[in-house]
Amino acid sequence: MRYSKEHKAETRARIVKNASIRLRERGPDGVGISDLMKDAGLTHGGFYAHFRSRDDLIGEAFAHAMEEAIGRWRKKAEQVPSEQRLVSIVNSYLTPHHRDDVGNGCALSALSMEAMRVTPRTRKAFVSKLEEMVAVLAEQMPESMSKTAHKEAIATLATMMGALILARTAGNGDFSNEILAVGRDAALRSVKSQPSKGTGKRSSRMPARSV
Amino acid sequence: MRYSKEHKAETRARIVKNASIRLRERGPDGVGISDLMKDAGLTHGGFYAHFRSRDDLIGEAFAHAMEEAIGRWRKKAEQVPSEQRLVSIVNSYLTPHHRDDVGNGCALSALSMEAMRVTPRTRKAFVSKLEEMVAVLAEQMPESMSKTAHKEAIATLATMMGALILARTAGNGDFSNEILAVGRDAALRSVKSQPSKGTGKRSSRMPARSV
DNA sequence: TGTACATCAGTGAACGCGCGTTCACTGATGTAC
């Protein structure tokens, strides 16, 4: 072979990663094969040495983006003590930084809508990852609400996603920052009203304006 | 003229309406001129007697969808006594029916993401309508929270949107219905915890499973 | 160790197709006389 054994796998991975960023930024129709291959330092013809079709790649890009999101949450959860995990996830989710970087951000908020118009196979995989995200979030809920953790996770996720999408729609001005701040408070509302030992901190200590 | 004065305006309105439905269903890239004109009973060439370009139409379709959403909320608010308005809006928003009919549903949840990739002009108009939606929702908040009505409206809207999008992503099975039910509860959480005279009703009396 | 052959990731021209846009034309109706 012309290249080492790992070379092909690396090239393929690079294409998938680039595709997953563009996918989040511009949607499935915004992912063009020529541009993608150019980004990877190759020409368009070589694409079919790695993927059967464009749809094939789109499916991989969806999966990659979701796995990245799940991994990021898992990692973040490991880094802080259990009672701060949910707060940590929510507060890092609803930031100007995350809002302004769709391409490297949460796949769920960037792709949920697009996932409805995609190959059945890709869509099914997407829903599986969604369920996994709910499960990961549920694991971070305080023990006191372990019975309702699943439902609380869904509620929290909905508020996080909704706020992030609204904030992105609003741009990056005061209104958008307000949405982020309100979202942080709302997403953590149920946790804070819990009869746990209060953290005593103000809810959001983000750079954005306080709520 | 070949046709009556109103004829052209009617044809144009029909095209915009069809486009706004398709826009919500399939996104901007899913709106093709030929298909659209066929739906209106015309041929593609006639399109340019009504619009300067495809982008022009897309802009109008965005605006139309948003105005429709705002109008629907205003109308629904008028139909019920003031203390039930928010509940009425939320409960009719997070239903299987609304989930399954994207084309005729809330423009905000269907188009927020797409709005980021559109003409600056169209996008600006979209954000204006978003602010109007927040204002309408704020008007439906209980008087007791009039001071925070704006922020509560943002929080409620985020949860509503997030839950609807998640439910749509999940399909139309048990998991999806659960998301709707949890969303209804979460969106109304702040209102229900208010020291107003409790309505005494269970939060959700929807066909979907109870929370 | 050196030589001939096989492999296959990557190249770049070419093809087909769909789609937005243009344009010469149509023909029913309003208007002018």
Add this chain to the structure above:
DNA sequence: TGTACATCAGTGAACGCGCGTTCACTGATGTAC
């Protein structure tokens, strides 16, 4: 009231362009002898 002309929404062929896909070819490297 009747006739000639102007208007313009709508028609459908044609055009250009971008994009996904195909394909004959390349050439560096692994393998067989």
